[in-house]
Amino acid sequence: MSSISLSGVSKFWGDTIGVKDLSLDIEDKEFLVLLGPSGCGKTTTMRMVAGLEKPSSGTIHIGQRDVTSLGPRERDVAMVFQNYSLYPQMTVAQNIGFPLRARGVGRNEQRRKIHLAAKMVELSDYLDRKPAALSGGQRQRVALARAIVRSPAAFLMDEPLSNLDARLRISMRGLIKRLHNEIGTSTIYVTHDQLEAMTLADRIVVMRNGEVEQIGTPNQIYNHPRTAFVAGFVGSPSSNLLDGRIENGVFNASGISVAAPLKGDHRKVILGIRPEAISLVNEADAELHGTVLAIETTGDATLVTLSVGKQELIVKREANCTLEPDQAVSMKTSQQGFFFDGESGLAI
Amino acid sequence: MKPVKLAEGTAVALAQVLFIGFFVFPIIWIFMMSLKNFRDIISYPPKFLFSPTLQNYSETILGAEGALRAGELPEYVRFLINSMIISGGAVCLAALLGVPAAYALARSGIPGRKHIAFTFLSFRFAPELMVILPMYLIYTQIGLYDTYLGMVLSHQLICLPLVIWIMMSFFQDIPIEIEEAARVDGASILLTLRAVILPMSGPGIASALIIAFIFSWNNLIFGLVLAGPNTRPVTMGILQAMTFDQIKWGLMAAAAMVSALPGMIAAIYLQRHITRGLTMGAVK
Structure with missing residues (x-):
């Protein structure tokens, strides 16, 4: 078990930026999630930690060792791939034991560790099967067992759940969380699913265009987004982002007026409001007026898309919401929204 | 209808x-x-x-009948054995050299690897007649003329490019993540090749070697120029039916049928084994 430290790490392919000047410290036993949209550099970052990509500049330390120029073999990390990457001609037991075989571990010791790892991921009954005879969830559990079998310095997980169906994803998420609690090895986990990030992470790194937008606990990321991008990316559904200006302590956009504790008149700002932070009120208390555009039922809630002035807004309502399309509604923000600078996107 | x-x-x-x-x-x-x-x-x-x-x-x-009575091995059978040794040897050597070469060309970052791969393929561009006379001169000088080793080496011009090109495209089709998984798991390149890649490449290797064998088996020109009485292959054996005073059509046809048999059997076998189903289950 070790800490991992990236300092000033960049990755370029010609003019294309993969990762730009990334510095990050992952503490021992920490579960760190790299979160961001496709192409934000999160997988590249993980591959550089694994040794599968060479950084264009910067250094990477695992524990006290500088591993920047070492190959994957010498880094003592284990990786779980999105598409499982099992060895198709080997049985489950041989797959799990391969890292031990590669390190010349004795047969008896191999057998003992394989059984232990298989038991942890509940695969003891499948040891003689080939990957082709397993379901997606079972295959990913083999990949997990192959990672934990040799007690590496760190786990790297590259969107391990994205090929699974929704129900399996939840149970596998629970398994990964439980394994991390039991084993306690530092883990870097890459995902574009913010719900996975929120539920698993000790800390989340939100990335965009190869750069870090914010590093923080799930709570900090959700309640105190550092940029408009983070507010817009995290949350399900994500925050409404409204473009407007500050005038006399009021945020104004076309058809929208919300009290804003901000100075500086005529300043361009972005207001972020969580869909669950908007409540329907009677006309007299209203801050916002809008018309219902669409209604989506998710089972436990209803998502209402409204047209407010020239902008669209999503409001999260209870499941038995009775709104109809084209209905006019009056609204009030029940929590303070997030204000971001209109130019830089940074929180004010 | x-x-x-x-x-x-x-x-x-x-x-x-x-x-x-x-x-x-x-x-x-x-x-x-x-x-x-x-x-x-x-x-x-x-x-x-x-x-x-x-x-x-x-x-x-x-x-x-005369040969039978004298207890000699019939000539045609000797040609068959020669062909077995030459084509078998050529294919073994091509596999030994070609499979690792194909893996290196498919996966490594050697500069100019595309050019190297193309050079191997270009061996098949020129007619064999272009190289056969210089080879004849060299072979007679260094003692490779009419030897099995000489024949096996000359057949590398046929087998090696085939094995390299078929295997290269086969290796390129194997998902790179599987090899990356092996690297992260701590496997050396040799262990990755031996324990992960080659077992997955069984059908590819089988088809490459069988195709190489058929091409080598059917080759006439190397046997015509570089083989003497000791190493004449079966294709030369068919020509033996043309004698000074007559052409023994029946013998020639029978010899051709027998010598075509391994190729035909191989082709049927190849058809069944060329499927690339082995990677199923490795990745989604």
């Missing part, structure tokens, strides 16, 4: 018959020839109904 569909179906069936006829007719013709006696072979118009004889086969495989 609609008239248009009927016409379409008939046209397709006709095209198939023509196509198959074009390729199969020569084989049927030579097979018939191998079962005829000399008079039936030269009769005009050609006879399609005749009393078949196995005389040509027995003379080809068992040899003429």
Whole structure:
């Protein structure tokens, strides 16, 4: 078990930026999630930690060792791939034991560790099967067992759940969380699913265009987004982002007026409001007026898309919401929204 | 059935018959020839109904009566054994050199690897006659003329490019993540190749080696120029039916049929094994 430290790490392919000047410290036993949209550099970052990509500049330390120029073999990390990457001609037991075989571990010791790892991921009954005879969830559990079998310095997980169906994803998420609690090895986990990030992470790194937008606990990321991008990316559904200006302590956009504790008149700002932070009120208390555009039922809630002035807004309502399309509604923000600078996107 | 569909179906069936006829007719013709006696072979118009004889086969495989009595190995059988040694050896050597070379060309970051791969393929561009005379001169100088080693080496011009190119595309089709998983798991390049890649490449290796074997087996020109009485391959054996005073058509046909057999069996085997289903289950 070790800490991992990236300092000033960049990755370029010609003019294309993969990762730009990334510095990050992952503490021992920490579960760190790299979160961001496709192409934000999160997988590249993980591959550089694994040794599968060479950084264009910067250094990477695992524990006290500088591993920047070492190959994957010498880094003592284990990786779980999105598409499982099992060895198709080997049985489950041989797959799990391969890292031990590669390190010349004795047969008896191999057998003992394989059984232990298989038991942890509940695969003891499948040891003689080939990957082709397993379901997606079972295959990913083999990949997990192959990672934990040799007690590496760190786990790297590259969107391990994205090929699974929704129900399996939840149970596998629970398994990964439980394994991390039991084993306690530092883990870097890459995902574009913010719900996975929120539920698993000790800390989340939100990335965009190869750069870090914010590093923080799930709570900090959700309640105190550092940029408009983070507010817009995290949350399900994500925050409404409204473009407007500050005038006399009021945020104004076309058809929208919300009290804003901000100075500086005529300043361009972005207001972020969580869909669950908007409540329907009677006309007299209203801050916002809008018309219902669409209604989506998710089972436990209803998502209402409204047209407010020239902008669209999503409001999260209870499941038995009775709104109809084209209905006019009056609204009030029940929590303070997030204000971001209109130019830089940074929180004010 | 609609008239248009009927016409379409008939046209397709006709095209198939023509196509198959074009390729199969020569084989049927030579097979018939191998079962005829000399008079039936030269009769005009050609006879399609005749009393078949196995005389040509027995003379080809068992040899003429004189040779049998003297206890000598029939010439044709010696040619068969020579071909087995030459083509078998050539394919083994090509596998030994070609498979790692193909892996390196498919996966490593060697600068100019595309050019290197193309150079290997270009061995097949020029007619063999272009290299055969210089090779003959070199072989006679360094003592490789009429040796199995010399023949095996010369057949690398046929086998090695085939093995490298077929295996290279096969290796490129294996998902890179599987190799990356092996690297992260701590496997060396050799262990990755031996324990992960080669077992997955069974069908690819089998088809590459079988194709190389067929091409090597059917080659005439190297045997014609570089092989002497000790190493003459089976393709030369067929030509032996052309003698000074006559052409033994029946013997030639029987010899051709027997020598085509390994290729035909291999082709049928290849058809069953060329499927690339082995990577199933490795990745989603």
